[in-house]
Amino acid sequence: MDYDIFHLGEVRLQSGVTLPAFIAYKTYGTLNAAKDNVIIFPTSFGDQHYQNEWLIGEDKALNPNQYFIIIPNMLGNGLSSSPSNTASSYDQANFPHVTIYDNVVLQHRLITERFGIKKIALATGWSMGAIQAFHWAAIYPDMVERLAPFAGTAKTWPHNIVLIEGIRAALQADVAWNNGQYTASPEVGLRTLGRVYASWGFSQPFYREACYKALGYRHFPTLSRDFGRKALYLRMQTICWR
Incomplete structure (x- = not known):
């Protein structure tokens, strides 16, 4: 450690x-x-x-x-x-x-x-x-x-709450989620979450200027497919149980 x-x-x-x-x-x-x-x-x-x-x-x-x-x-x-x-x-x-x-x-x-x-x-x-x-x-x-x-405010505003609720709903729709009592990673939910969150996780210039190539991706759809699995797996495993 x-x-x-x-x-x-x-x-x-x-x-x-x-x-x-x-x-x-x-x-x-x-x-x-x-x-x-x-x-x-x-x-x-x-x-x-x-x-x-x-x-x-x-x-x-x-x-x-x-x-x-x-x-x-x-x-x-x-x-x-x-x-x-x-x-x-x-x-x-x-x-x-x-x-x-x-x-x-x-x-x-x-x-x-x-x-x-x-x-x-x-x-x-x-x-x-x-x-x-x-x-x-x-x-x-x-x-x-x-x-x-x-890059933060003193309180969480409704727009941000709607964003988080939307990506959380994508994860919870996976049957493997099992109301937060899952025994195996809810892969479908994570990948769906990634596709939704990829538009928020990066800016418009990031996609316009193809900055995703610096991360090793030739095409942006591949990034959005992997975003939930690679970048958010730990977050979902440890935080979004509800």
Whole structure:
């Protein structure tokens, strides 16, 4: 493993359900003596910490030579507490609903209890990571000194909900889904989901300029066929049980 685990014990979620929870996280750089060079950089929907690393480096936006960067993996992403790694009776479709608030409050426990951190120099994130960054500033305004969310809003708007419900319906229509209690990968549903989501996952210029060829695809229909299976399999296995 290239990450650490912080066990939270039995936690009470915003829904009122109690969950035996843990957070998988990775740090970059060194925490200074004042413990005030901290950047919190949560993952987005379905992503894991290594998918945030494109912003981290000496010549990149988040310099680990100057800052102590913490990437906590979201609940449900397959590394932190998820339907796939939580014991019965919290596994598979029995995994409780978790919220952005739940994630941020548990991340707060991670950085305060594990590291003794009292100040956040920057809260940032992309997409659902951006929503978490907004929540960090809203829940702990005296702790967060700077906020830089990108490609995300402070709340989920109806248009995005319709998008997610549409691709989820494609997966759930597969008989192998079995109401989230599947024993084998719902391949038909994943590939159907991929065809639907491929139009949202990439921009119009991506297709117009044939950028998919840089990914090894000669034709865009092949990309849309594989998108669900290759890019979203982990997401569906660990998150979309409902």
